[in-house]
Amino acid sequence: MPLANAIFPTDRPSNDEIAQAAHKIFDRHGTAARLLAEEWAASLERSASWSEHATALRILSLIERMARDEGV
Numbered sequence: 001m002p003l004a005n006a007i008f009p010t011d012r013p014s015n016d017e018i019a020q021a022a023h024k025i026f027d028r029h030g031t032a033a034r035l036l037a038e039e040w041a042a043s044l045e046r047s048a049s050w051s052e053h054a055t056a057l058r059i060l061s062l063i064e065r066m067a068r069d070e071g072v
Contacts, residue, residue, distance in 0.1 A: 022063050022066065026063050026066045034067050038060060040056050041057050
């Protein structure tokens, strides 16, 4: 089962679902969250999982914003 499908019930998660996932990843992994999200997005790009890749990029964008706001 693709990772995004394991996290989200649909192929098109809502903005709220994306934000919840980003916050959860950032809270759990702290400064490593950005690297984890970058690696996840890159892996999905290499496997041409475009819907999941788009979701991963949305999550990465929010994690980067959170890190910036935290001064990380």
